[in-house]
Amino acid sequence: MPELPEVEALAAFLREHATGHAIARAEVASIAVLKTFDPPLSSLTGAVIADVSRRGKFLDIDCGDAHLVIHLARAGWLRWKDAQPDKPLKPGKSPLAFRLVLDDGQGFDLTEQGTQKRLAVYLVRDPQDVPGIASLGPEPLELSVDELAALLAGRRMQIKGVLRDQHIIAGIGNAYSDEVLHAARMSPYKLASSFTTDEVATLHNAIQETLRDAMGRSEGLAAADLKGEKKTGLRVHGKTGEPCPVCGDTIREVSFADSSLQYCPTCQTGGKPLADRRLSRLLK
């Protein structure tokens, strides 16, 4: 799933390639992709793209009177095309979900792999009309140490869950929360309410460094290359069974909420593997 660094890079790519261009047409392959009906998608024809930005994991394409807002969800992606086909988009079972064509024939496709269709497109007058944006927490790179401390204080919730909760902090998902906690050398199960002043500062630093590093690696990459860069840049996320790049211990995995998390026992949990709650429940 694209998170803050990838969505930021996609926004920068689109800002460079699409700003100033008029939209020739916007099409959906399935009506389920478009979550709004007013203004209609057809109203985009002729609109000029004024700017492209990011909020949380949302892409915001400012088209003057309306904003085209995109959430790629878990399996969605954006593909830039130098030449879009002239033929209208055919509805069907292909991964293709949405197509935007600009006045010069360039544009992008949104695709989504898998059977769970979560990719969402909104056409709204104000980005705050998108419920997922209106309820977003603050941007992590704009958070001060004190603001982070205030977000954690009194919260009886595991830090892994806090970091990826979009209502608390926007833009960090399953991958970068694993990376941040590895950089901070903290257990994903540590309770937010237990953080000392020094620990908040360590976490704050890890958030800044992890996201800025990832953004630095993605900067200037074409949309097509971003996905691969995310995978190669990660240290623990998705690396179960591989050696930790810091200490050489074997990276482990436990289930967490609706997915799983990866961590290094030596770096993060005093050498002790975390109990897999879901697994131990099954074994009882």
Ligand SMILES: [Zn+2]
């Ligand atoms: Zn390690």
